[in-house]
Amino acid sequence: MLPILLLCFLLPSSHAADFCVADLMGSLTPSGYQCKVESAVTTDDFVFTGLGVVGNTSNIIKAAVTPAFAAQFPGVNGLGISAARLDLAAGGVIPLHTHPAASELLVVTKGIIVAGFISSANTVYYMTLHKGETMVFPQGLLHFQVNGGGTPAVAIVSFSSPSPGLQITSFALFANNLPSALVEKVTFLDDAEVKKLKKVLGGTG
Amino acid sequence: MLPILLLCFLLPSSHAADFCVADLMGSLTPSGYQCKVESAVTTDDFVFTGLGVVGNTSNIIKAAVTPAFAAQFPGVNGLGISAARLDLAAGGVIPLHTHPAASELLVVTKGIIVAGFISSANTVYYMTLHKGETMVFPQGLLHFQVNGGGTPAVAIVSFSSPSPGLQITSFALFANNLPSALVEKVTFLDDAEVKKLKKVLGGTG
Amino acid sequence: MLPILLLCFLLPSSHAADFCVADLMGSLTPSGYQCKVESAVTTDDFVFTGLGVVGNTSNIIKAAVTPAFAAQFPGVNGLGISAARLDLAAGGVIPLHTHPAASELLVVTKGIIVAGFISSANTVYYMTLHKGETMVFPQGLLHFQVNGGGTPAVAIVSFSSPSPGLQITSFALFANNLPSALVEKVTFLDDAEVKKLKKVLGGTG
Amino acid sequence: MLPILLLCFLLPSSHAADFCVADLMGSLTPSGYQCKVESAVTTDDFVFTGLGVVGNTSNIIKAAVTPAFAAQFPGVNGLGISAARLDLAAGGVIPLHTHPAASELLVVTKGIIVAGFISSANTVYYMTLHKGETMVFPQGLLHFQVNGGGTPAVAIVSFSSPSPGLQITSFALFANNLPSALVEKVTFLDDAEVKKLKKVLGGTG
Amino acid sequence: MLPILLLCFLLPSSHAADFCVADLMGSLTPSGYQCKVESAVTTDDFVFTGLGVVGNTSNIIKAAVTPAFAAQFPGVNGLGISAARLDLAAGGVIPLHTHPAASELLVVTKGIIVAGFISSANTVYYMTLHKGETMVFPQGLLHFQVNGGGTPAVAIVSFSSPSPGLQITSFALFANNLPSALVEKVTFLDDAEVKKLKKVLGGTG
Amino acid sequence: MLPILLLCFLLPSSHAADFCVADLMGSLTPSGYQCKVESAVTTDDFVFTGLGVVGNTSNIIKAAVTPAFAAQFPGVNGLGISAARLDLAAGGVIPLHTHPAASELLVVTKGIIVAGFISSANTVYYMTLHKGETMVFPQGLLHFQVNGGGTPAVAIVSFSSPSPGLQITSFALFANNLPSALVEKVTFLDDAEVKKLKKVLGGTG
Structure with a gap:
């Protein structure tokens, strides 16, 4: 009996769609990262310990x-x-x-x-x-x-x-070089407030 | 020759998926409005004149x-x-x-x-x-x-x-009853600014 | 100034797609439950307390x-x-x-x-x-x-x-009336085991 | 031991998404027909005999x-x-x-x-x-x-x-009341051909 | 205060999904073109001037x-x-x-x-x-x-x-080497018409 | 008349989305295999003869x-x-x-x-x-x-x-090194049965 061969016969290359572990060094596409080769995948790829810290x-x-x-x-x-x-x-x-x-x-x-x-x-x-x-x-x-x-x-x-x-509204407004005059126009905030928050959050302009 | 019958024979009820004109009086689902019955659909359903005004x-x-x-x-x-x-x-x-x-x-x-x-x-x-x-x-x-x-x-x-x-940021912040203290906390804006804009945009609290 | 009217003008019926709280008494579709009318939606619809119990x-x-x-x-x-x-x-x-x-x-x-x-x-x-x-x-x-x-x-x-x-394999096999002979054929389990587990899990046949 | 109760406990209403057999008398949505109530679903709903005829x-x-x-x-x-x-x-x-x-x-x-x-x-x-x-x-x-x-x-x-x-090109062109002149313009076919095929396939105009 | 570091801390590599500007020299996938590296993306990638010409x-x-x-x-x-x-x-x-x-x-x-x-x-x-x-x-x-x-x-x-x-029906029929006899069979058009249009639109066969 | 040029003018690079024949040597993504270059695609890519054997x-x-x-x-x-x-x-x-x-x-x-x-x-x-x-x-x-x-x-x-x-339940359970004790716990099967089937199907542990 050759069960391993049997499995190969029944399942030739058919398991490609189970998962697609990200190859972070590979290319990115609209559907996500390129998949790591399945033979290189280990349990560690499916486990993340950072949420306990x-x-x-x-x-x-x-x-x-x-x-x-x-x-x-x-x-x-x-x-x-x-x-x-x-x-x-x-x-x-x-x-x-x-x-x-x-x-x-x-x-x-x-x-x-x-x-x-x-x-x-x-x-x-x-x-x-x-x-x-x-x-x-x-x-x-x-x-x-x-x-x-x-x-x-x-x-x-x-x-x-x-x-x-993750887009934090106040960082989007005040932590970049979007000109203050434009920020004020599209938010109704006054000039002093915009400039104060740009200073606090690292923005310029 | 009976071409009409021929068509019916070839296409029994198969055209349901072409479109789904909204029945605005019907139920709403995660995929959109319930469809209007196809026999009630007219060209007007696919035409909109408002963008010319x-x-x-x-x-x-x-x-x-x-x-x-x-x-x-x-x-x-x-x-x-x-x-x-x-x-x-x-x-x-x-x-x-x-x-x-x-x-x-x-x-x-x-x-x-x-x-x-x-x-x-x-x-x-x-x-x-x-x-x-x-x-x-x-x-x-x-x-x-x-x-x-x-x-x-x-x-x-x-x-x-x-x-x-369509979510307009300043209306989301200042045109409702979200308490000013909470708005200030989550945006870093100061109290005076928040209260001024709530007044302008119709918010309370 | 009439900011409320302004909002209505800017946002005529455009918020329908934000969410679709299930009307559990309504119809079910391939995309999920029919939506509850938005005016009847409250914060409670978005909060669930059972996971703390x-x-x-x-x-x-x-x-x-x-x-x-x-x-x-x-x-x-x-x-x-x-x-x-x-x-x-x-x-x-x-x-x-x-x-x-x-x-x-x-x-x-x-x-x-x-x-x-x-x-x-x-x-x-x-x-x-x-x-x-x-x-x-x-x-x-x-x-x-x-x-x-x-x-x-x-x-x-x-x-x-x-x-x-949620499909629990052993319940799918042993907690219903799927004939034992069929269960055995499609799983390679032996008759005694299948009948024992059918008894434990409530199955018949 | 009460395995049936156990199952109910483990699976309260969680099986709604397995399938959605069409209720052809119900409403149609962009994602398909409304679902038949699960208790009314039988094996016959999943079997079709017409392809053998x-x-x-x-x-x-x-x-x-x-x-x-x-x-x-x-x-x-x-x-x-x-x-x-x-x-x-x-x-x-x-x-x-x-x-x-x-x-x-x-x-x-x-x-x-x-x-x-x-x-x-x-x-x-x-x-x-x-x-x-x-x-x-x-x-x-x-x-x-x-x-x-x-x-x-x-x-x-x-x-x-x-x-x-299922859209059959020649029926779409010649089996309805789309004016012959328009058909000719958008296909480059000549008038005699269009009129001949309209006659054959049941079109007018 | 080090707001830039703060941002990095809050947003480590989390913005990958905002957009995926096509790298037209890269690979094509069922979901679209491979993404250009984000650091190489500029405003010009999101602007197209050709529709004004x-x-x-x-x-x-x-x-x-x-x-x-x-x-x-x-x-x-x-x-x-x-x-x-x-x-x-x-x-x-x-x-x-x-x-x-x-x-x-x-x-x-x-x-x-x-x-x-x-x-x-x-x-x-x-x-x-x-x-x-x-x-x-x-x-x-x-x-x-x-x-x-x-x-x-x-x-x-x-x-x-x-x-x-974009599939133009008459070009699909008459601007390639699909044999005239086959075109005639699947459209009901007559031989002369097919051959005339093949000549006009560049088809052979 | 230059119909070929006409086609190029009307259809510049617009046909990329028709299909995406798998380049099996290329990268795999969540949406499937990278596409073969369109100029290398032939009818054979769309035809499979194995189902007749x-x-x-x-x-x-x-x-x-x-x-x-x-x-x-x-x-x-x-x-x-x-x-x-x-x-x-x-x-x-x-x-x-x-x-x-x-x-x-x-x-x-x-x-x-x-x-x-x-x-x-x-x-x-x-x-x-x-x-x-x-x-x-x-x-x-x-x-x-x-x-x-x-x-x-x-x-x-x-x-x-x-x-x-394609996941065959008994192979998933008995054709690998998942420890018998764990198999028994998660299936309710008894030890002898699990070990017997591991032997038949090639599993260890």
């Missing part, structure tokens, strides 16, 4: 985002899912932001988080969430997470894309 | 958006495309905004428009566009259009979704 | 799955994501299973879990995971989770679909 | 198409696949046509068939196929099948959509 | 199509949208054609255009369109555009795909 | 699967469809299996086949199928095919993906 919140927002997107976690490439860890020290804030290409699902694993999103109709949906509570933020809409207690809070978030992107 | 720019932004989304133009339902007309009077501005579920392609048909978008890496891509010039804004990213000349400008824009949505 | 593991597998799929958590309908909580008492097992329509991403939030999956090439990828460690299981492939320590373990899992399905 | 080729094209699309075979609704049977008597022809929303894969099960398609670059790809030979026709491209022998031929074709549609 | 209509159809597809406009790669300009001199015709992989939305920007499409049920939907009027042509269906006035007409069209393809 | 059923399952997936049939790459031939000698069995990424449609072309699938709700749908009868197996669900007569049976199956994968 406390993020460094010694910064201006007293918060940290630890992504497990395809660029950090090659195993999720092509699978329509990814994750991240949010750390919010007391007073911590994940500023208003969007994920251009994904919906987000948040589960609080420690502390209290006030989270919310705003719809195209400008309606606000927000709530104070405790440990174990879950909130979903529909694709592309502005949302935020704020520490709602006096102690550190943590959340695990997952995304409906392996590369959801 | 000058928008009313007598308003705070000296600009107007005339959408031809599935809700206004039932023929595009399910077809992965829609359109809109932008009118920008001298000094007119389409404020910073995103389309949560679509990429946008703009063609200037009159005047001069300064248009741009900001990437997740906070890089700004913007340019002064003249008649006939085209710019594409990738899905979900912040972008804007500003009249770049002293005369009225017009653009025809199209979207990669029949219902792209 | 310890599952009841007093059962044959010493484990519990608490789903937050569209049927339990209407807010995820149409958004390409959902979640679940796994509770594994000491000795607990989530038996070999697949999700026919989704990839899964697991984060251990308590205890130790041995998790793994098997590819179409019959290669096994498995590992012992500790708190904070993450593993991804590609769509449609057989996988399992087993408590790897002597104390209760918990994981939060998310899926790349709002309705991922 | 010889098509009636006593017609102008000496050929017949027997579709197993969602409208005839409700089980394929939402599953991204469907099928049809082609019967070609000696001299039989499936005229030049497209499927607007699907690729097609043909397997000859009897006789000889000359099949081909034309690319956007106007390159022709065609071949004489014998029993067991397979050809694929990419989505939306013009293709045809002609009996290539002196005896009846049969093919089983499948499609990458449950509702692929 | 009058097409050369000194040809057999007195018309011109100026495409802004991914191959000409790399910025649209992967974004689900593209565009083109149609120029129709007096008497000009865009012959009957399909886009195998996209729906099309047309906006008349000058003159009068008679446009229409034919459904799988052989129903014709056509109308005379004036400046500013819009018509949508569902994916894969035969459609046409004809100058409806005595002066030049222009339309901007957009597509639900970055590479919609 | 009787499979070798002299093996443990008295059955054979002959795949025509993208890896064997490069023309289907990117087209959302593929096929296979099933040969079942008298007593032959295609063991319980899933296709992780595709629905399957089976047409019996010879003999009698008992086929069925099991839903997430553990309901069994199975039937005895005769020549010409068709059954559909929804994506990712366990299914099987067994010769239901005393003579050889053949089926042509097609899939809603060019690379559907």
Whole structure:
């Protein structure tokens, strides 16, 4: 009996579509990274340990985002899912932001988080969430997470894309060289405010 | 010879997937509106005349958006495309905004428009566009259009979704009851600025 | 100044595509449940509290799955994501299973879990995971989770679909009326084993 | 022991996404027909017997198409696949046509068939196929099948959509009331030819 | 304060999915062209000037199509949208054609255009369109555009795909080496007509 | 007149999206194989002859699967469809299996086949199928095919993906090095049975 041969006979090269672990040195396409050769794939490609590590919140927002997107976690490439860890020290804030290409699902694993999103109709949906509570933020809409207690809070978030992107509104406005006059025109903010925030967040112009 | 019968024989009920004109009174699903019965569909369902009408720019932004989304133009339902007309009077501005579920392609048909978008890496891509010039804004990213000349400008824009949505950042922040303290926390804006803009744009709290 | 009217002018019915909260009493379609009318949507639709509740593991597998799929958590309908909580008492097992329509991403939030999956090439990828460690299981492939320590373990899992399905292999084989002779033919299991497991899991025939 | 209860506990309403058998009396959406209630689904919904029946080729094209699309075979609704049977008597022809929303894969099960398609670059790809030979026709491209022998031929074709549609070019041109002058303009055909074929295929104008 | 470092910390490699500008020298995949390295991307990649240029209509159809597809406009790669300009001199015709992989939305920007499409049920939907009027042509269906006035007409069209393809029916039939006998069989056209049009359009055989 | 030039003018590089024949030596991506250069594509790329060849059923399952997936049939790459031939000698069995990424449609072309699938709700749908009868197996669900007569049976199956994968449950469990103790835990099978089948199917551990 030659069962190995049998398997080969039954399954000639048919398993190519099971997964596509990202070859981060290879080319990028609209559907994600090029696949690593299957013979080089190991269990480690499907495991990510970074979400167990406390993020460094010694910064201006007293918060940290630890992504497990395809660029950090090659195993999720092509699978329509990814994750991240949010750390919010007391007073911590994940500023208003969007994920251009994904919906987000948040589960609080420690502390209290006030989270919310705003719809195209400008309606606000927000709530104070405790440990174990879950909130979903529909694709592309502005949302935020704020520490709602006096102690550190943590959340695990997952995304409906392996590369959801992350655009923080105030960084998009004030952390680059978009001319202040243009920022003011498209936001209604006044000149002093724009210039102050450009200074704080590193923008010029 | 009975060609009509022949056709029926060859094509029994096989044309259901050609299109799905929105029945706006019917149910809405994740894939779009319920389809109108095919026998009730007419050419008018596939034609929209609103983009030929000058928008009313007598308003705070000296600009107007005339959408031809599935809700206004039932023929595009399910077809992965829609359109809109932008009118920008001298000094007119389409404020910073995103389309949560679509990429946008703009063609200037009159005047001069300064248009741009900001990437997740906070890089700004913007340019002064003249008649006939085209710019594409990738899905979900912040972008804007500003009249770049002293005369009225017009653009025809199209979207990669029949219902792209439209979230104007400053309206999302200042035109609802999201508490000012929360707005300030998630944007770094100061209290006076937030309260001033809430007053201008109709927000409370 | 009439900002409310301004908003209506700028955004006539354009926000339909932001989200599609499931109307669980409405019709089901290939893309998910019919949407609840937007005016009836509240923040509660986007929040799920069940993942914070310890599952009841007093059962044959010493484990519990608490789903937050569209049927339990209407807010995820149409958004390409959902979640679940796994509770594994000491000795607990989530038996070999697949999700026919989704990839899964697991984060251990308590205890130790041995998790793994098997590819179409019959290669096994498995590992012992500790708190904070993450593993991804590609769509449609057989996988399992087993408590790897002597104390209760918990994981939060998310899926790349709002309705991922859950097919537990041994229940599919032994918990229904599929004739034993047929089960034996398609699995190579012997008659005694099949009949024993049918008894344990509630099957007949 | 209460295994049935166990199953209910483990699987509360989680199986909604397995399939969506078409409720042909229900509403149609861009993603397909509304689903039949799962409790009313039987094995018969997933079985179609029509492809075993010889098509009636006593017609102008000496050929017949027997579709197993969602409208005839409700089980394929939402599953991204469907099928049809082609019967070609000696001299039989499936005229030049497209499927607007699907690729097609043909397997000859009897006789000889000359099949081909034309690319956007106007390159022709065609071949004489014998029993067991397979050809694929990419989505939306013009293709045809002609009996290539002196005896009846049969093919089983499948499609990458449950509702692929079927647009036969000559019927689209000559079997309706599209004015002859317009037909001539957009095809370069001469007036006599257009009018002759309108007569043959049942068109007016 | 080191805001730049802060940004790097918050956004490590997470912006890969914003866009995928085509590297036209790179490999092509089912999802589109390989992406240009992000550091080499400039605003010019997202801007296309060709739609502002009058097409050369000194040809057999007195018309011109100026495409802004991914191959000409790399910025649209992967974004689900593209565009083109149609120029129709007096008497000009865009012959009957399909886009195998996209729906099309047309906006008349000058003159009068008679446009229409034919459904799988052989129903014709056509109308005379004036400046500013819009018509949508569902994916894969035969459609046409004809100058409806005595002066030049222009339309901007957009597509639900970055590479919609373009198959002109008469060119597919008469501008290649598909044997005349086969053309006649699959279209019902007579031999003289086929041979005449092969001569006009450059076909052989 | 220069019709060839005319075509070039009308169709500059616009046909890239018609098809994407797999370059099996090129890179693999989440959307499939890299495309072969269009000038190297021939009709042979779209034709597969293997489904006409009787499979070798002299093996443990008295059955054979002959795949025509993208890896064997490069023309289907990117087209959302593929096929296979099933040969079942008298007593032959295609063991319980899933296709992780595709629905399957089976047409019996010879003999009698008992086929069925099991839903997430553990309901069994199975039937005895005769020549010409068709059954559909929804994506990712366990299914099987067994010769239901005393003579050889053949089926042509097609899939809603060019690379559907194929995971045979008993091979996944018993044909690799997954430790017996783990197999037993996740399946409820007893130790003797697991070890016996590991021996038969080539597994270790």
